Amino acid sequence: MRIALLAHLRHPIAPPFAGGLESYTWHLAEGLSTRGHDVVLFASGDSDPRFARDPVIPVHQEARFPGLEHRGDAGLRAHLDGGYAAACDGIAAGGFDVLHNNSLSRLPLEPRRLAATPTVTSLHVPPYDALRWFVHASAVPGHRITATSAALLRDWWPEGPPPGASVLHNGIDPAAWPFVAQGDGSAVWCARLAAVKGAHHAIAAARRAGLALTLFGPIEEPDYWAERIAPSLGGAIRYGGHLAGPDLAAEIGRASVFLFTPCWDEPFGLAAVEAMACGLPVAGFARGAAAEVVGEAGRLVRCGDDDALAASLGEALAIPRTVPRARVLRLFTRDLWLDRCEALYAQHLIPSET
Structure with missing residues (x-):
C-alpha cells in the first residue's frame, strides 16, 4: 500500500522521543516500511531523515513557538493551519491508498478531505473543545477512528462510540525492551517532566517507601522542573537524563519497579508498557487507561495519594517479573498493533476492489 502518515508537529518524529505520540508515529513509519509498504511521513522537516518525508513545517513547533502549546496563540495557530492545509492538499493529490492521521489538527477531518483520501484517524488525547466537535462530526461512513484505549474511547463518546470507531492499543517491539530476570531493588520513572505526568508524586512515594528512584x-x-523536581534531587533521588532506545531500556531493566503517576486521564501509557516488557511491575495512579494497560502486572491507587502509592510499591515488588512481560507479549506487541493497522487500511480498499 501507499500510505501517508500525518504527524503531530510539536516535536520532531525522531529519537530520543519527546513523548508517546512521537514514539507511536516513528514506530508506525518504521514498522509499515519494514513490512514493504510505501510510506511517506508528513511531519516537521527536522524529523528522522531515514524516512521518506514531506515536511509540513520546516522545523517542529517548539523550535519556533516554544511553550505556546495550548495557549491559543494566533501566530502558532496560523502557522500550523497553513502547514496542515498544504499537507492535506498534497496527500489528496498524491495517489495514496490511505491516510493515517495522527495529528491533532481539525483540517484532515473536513468532509471534503475525508472524501478525497480514505482516512484512519487515531485519537491520542482526551477530548478538548478545540477538537471535540470536529472529531464527532467526522464520524461518517468510511472514516475509521481509533482510540489508544477503551478508556479514551469512552471519554470521547460516553454514550457509546459510533460505527467505525474502535480501540487500537499501542504496541512495542519486545526485543527492544529486553527482559531482565532480577532488578537491583530501585524504582524508576520515565515520562515528560511536566506537571500532568506527576514526577513529584513518584519522588514522594519513593522516599516514603525508602527506595532509590531515578x-x-x-x-x-x-x-515545574525548577520548583518541584530539581530541589528534590540528591541522595537516593536522581535524574538520569533523556535517553534513547537501548540506553533507556538498559537503565529501566536494571530497576525493580516502575512508578507510573499520571495526573490526567492518561490515554494509554506507553512508558509503562516498555517497563513491563523489561519485567518491571508497576506501582501507580488509576487514571485514564492505567488499569487497562497495567492489569495484573501492578498495583494502582487513587491519584494524588502519596501514602497509598508508597504502600503499593511494596505490593508491586511482590509480583513476579514474568507477569508484566507476559502481559506485554499477550496484548501489546508491535506485530499485533501493525496487524490491526493493516486490517483497518484494508477495510478502505475492499470496496474499490470488489
Missing part, C-alpha cells in the same frame, strides 16, 4: 525524560516544563 527519573528519565525530557524537561518539558522548566518552571
Whole structure:
C-alpha cells in the first residue's frame, strides 16, 4: 500500500522521543516500511531523515513557538493551519491508498478531505473543545477512528462510540525492551517532566517507601522542573537524563519497579508498557487507561495519594517479573498493533476492489 502518515508537529518524529505520540508515529513509519509498504511521513522537516518525508513545517513547533502549546496563540495557530492545509492538499493529490492521521489538527477531518483520501484517524488525547466537535462530526461512513484505549474511547463518546470507531492499543517491539530476570531493588520513572505526568508524586512515594528512584525524560516544563523536581534531587533521588532506545531500556531493566503517576486521564501509557516488557511491575495512579494497560502486572491507587502509592510499591515488588512481560507479549506487541493497522487500511480498499 501507499500510505501517508500525518504527524503531530510539536516535536520532531525522531529519537530520543519527546513523548508517546512521537514514539507511536516513528514506530508506525518504521514498522509499515519494514513490512514493504510505501510510506511517506508528513511531519516537521527536522524529523528522522531515514524516512521518506514531506515536511509540513520546516522545523517542529517548539523550535519556533516554544511553550505556546495550548495557549491559543494566533501566530502558532496560523502557522500550523497553513502547514496542515498544504499537507492535506498534497496527500489528496498524491495517489495514496490511505491516510493515517495522527495529528491533532481539525483540517484532515473536513468532509471534503475525508472524501478525497480514505482516512484512519487515531485519537491520542482526551477530548478538548478545540477538537471535540470536529472529531464527532467526522464520524461518517468510511472514516475509521481509533482510540489508544477503551478508556479514551469512552471519554470521547460516553454514550457509546459510533460505527467505525474502535480501540487500537499501542504496541512495542519486545526485543527492544529486553527482559531482565532480577532488578537491583530501585524504582524508576520515565515520562515528560511536566506537571500532568506527576514526577513529584513518584519522588514522594519513593522516599516514603525508602527506595532509590531515578527519573528519565525530557524537561518539558522548566518552571515545574525548577520548583518541584530539581530541589528534590540528591541522595537516593536522581535524574538520569533523556535517553534513547537501548540506553533507556538498559537503565529501566536494571530497576525493580516502575512508578507510573499520571495526573490526567492518561490515554494509554506507553512508558509503562516498555517497563513491563523489561519485567518491571508497576506501582501507580488509576487514571485514564492505567488499569487497562497495567492489569495484573501492578498495583494502582487513587491519584494524588502519596501514602497509598508508597504502600503499593511494596505490593508491586511482590509480583513476579514474568507477569508484566507476559502481559506485554499477550496484548501489546508491535506485530499485533501493525496487524490491526493493516486490517483497518484494508477495510478502505475492499470496496474499490470488489
